[in-house]
Amino acid sequence: MQFKKDRMGSVERIKAMLNRQPVDRVPFFSFAQGFSTLNVGYPIADYYRDPERSVYALKKTEEQYNYAPITLYGYAAFCAWEFGGELKWPEGEFSQAPATTRYPVNSLEEIDSLEIPKIEEAGGFIPLFTQFSEIHEKYPGYYLIGIEAPFVGSGNICGVTNLTRWIIKAPEAVHKILRKVTDFKIELVRYLAKKFGTEKMLPWVGDATASNVIISPKMFQEFAMPYTKELHENILDAGYKHIVAHICGEQTKNYPYWAQIPMGDPGLISVSHEVDLNTAIKYFPNDIILGNINPSVIQAGTADEVYGLAVECLKKGMKAPAGFMLAPGCELPAKAPPYNVWTCMKAIDDFGWYE
Numbered sequence: 001m002q003f004k005k006d007r008m009g010s011v012e013r014i015k016a017m018l019n020r021q022p023v024d025r026v027p028f029f030s031f032a033q034g035f036s037t038l039n040v041g042y043p044i045a046d047y048y049r050d051p052e053r054s055v056y057a058l059k060k061t062e063e064q065y066n067y068a069p070i071t072l073y074g075y076a077a078f079c080a081w082e083f084g085g086e087l088k089w090p091e092g093e094f095s096q097a098p099a100t101t102r103y104p105v106n107s108l109e110e111i112d113s114l115e116i117p118k119i120e121e122a123g124g125f126i127p128l129f130t131q132f133s134e135i136h137e138k139y140p141g142y143y144l145i146g147i148e149a150p151f152v153g154s155g156n157i158c159g160v161t162n163l164t165r166w167i168i169k170a171p172e173a174v175h176k177i178l179r180k181v182t183d184f185k186i187e188l189v190r191y192l193a194k195k196f197g198t199e200k201m202l203p204w205v206g207d208a209t210a211s212n213v214i215i216s217p218k219m220f221q222e223f224a225m226p227y228t229k230e231l232h233e234n235i236l237d238a239g240y241k242h243i244v245a246h247i248c249g250e251q252t253k254n255y256p257y258w259a260q261i262p263m264g265d266p267g268l269i270s271v272s273h274e275v276d277l278n279t280a281i282k283y284f285p286n287d288i289i290l291g292n293i294n295p296s297v298i299q300a301g302t303a304d305e306v307y308g309l310a311v312e313c314l315k316k317g318m319k320a321p322a323g324f325m326l327a328p329g330c331e332l333p334a335k336a337p338p339y340n341v342w343t344c345m346k347a348i349d350d351f352g353w354y355e
Contacts, residue, residue: 074146273329
């Protein structure tokens with residue numbers, strides 16, 4: 001079928017949204033990582049381990065589907081490898097992201113000796129972030145670097161089981177890990193801002209470990225919120241104007257606390273499929289809302305089901321005062337049927353126009 005002709009260019013549209021100006025239609029923020037590399041014939045692991053292939057795959061897939069020109073590079077297990085742990089790359093039928101095989105911290109006694117990596121000497125994803133940024137700077141549009149929140153980073157260092165156990169049995173030890181992770185991430189955003197500037201790069205701060213299926217709102221208030229708030233304040237102080245916060249999982253009860261964290265002018269709030277978009281609009285009326293089609297339906301549902309969810313999101317999200325981008329509620333499944341993915345753009349063409 002023939003889509004309606006865009007009245008704005010893709011970069012022009014996002015730039016207008018970030019400057020709180022009207023746009024012609026809703027953009028689609030793809031959240032497409034492994035999907036993009038498979039789409040151009042590379043293995044999923046190349047998204048993570050090969051920045052050149054990653055940028056190529058992301059930009060070609062963006063071109064194919066007319067996505068918003070905002071590409072994401074990072075991985076949810078960030079801090080495990082960088083602090084001295086070990087990873088394995090996604091391989092096989094069901095693996096879709098790097099997995100931690102050895103945590104840097106496995107006991108309370110190891111916390112005090114945990115060293116904060118020096119950014120310019122650090123291994124892990126730090127040199128990959130740098131390579132990705134150097135390559136992407138040549139392209140128009142924006143890109144996200146996966147800084148991630150301190151709480152999820154702390155769980156990646158010691159394991160979520162240990163983290164949640166120690167919150168109850170050794171809370172001061174958890175604060176020590178959080179302090180080290182926060183300091184590391186603050187230095188990282190300062191380093192990237194100095195090296196690449198802040199015009200095209202948008203820090204991505206996600207936190208799945210803070211989900212209310214893992215910790216209570218009270219725990220979020222004490223252990224997650226203060227460090228994420230400090231990180232965001234330092235991101236903005238470094239010159240970044242916009243933070244993309246992926247509030248992953250069921251965090252409805254945490255939203256009153258997330259709303260106290262600065263996001264930029266405007267921030268971009270990525271909403272998990274478990275949370276109603278109206279809740280996000282209520283708590284973040286001054287920020288751009290992204291979301292929140294259920295990824296499992298994109299993966300395993302029919303095209304009609306995906307279309308229905310996309311239309312439902314559009315009807316709610318387009319009421320957001322600061323703007324809306326249709327998006328999956330978390331990463332686009334790497335092996336999602338391409339027609340299901342295309343159907344999201346069809347829904348925008350049918351229902352996503354502002355004029």
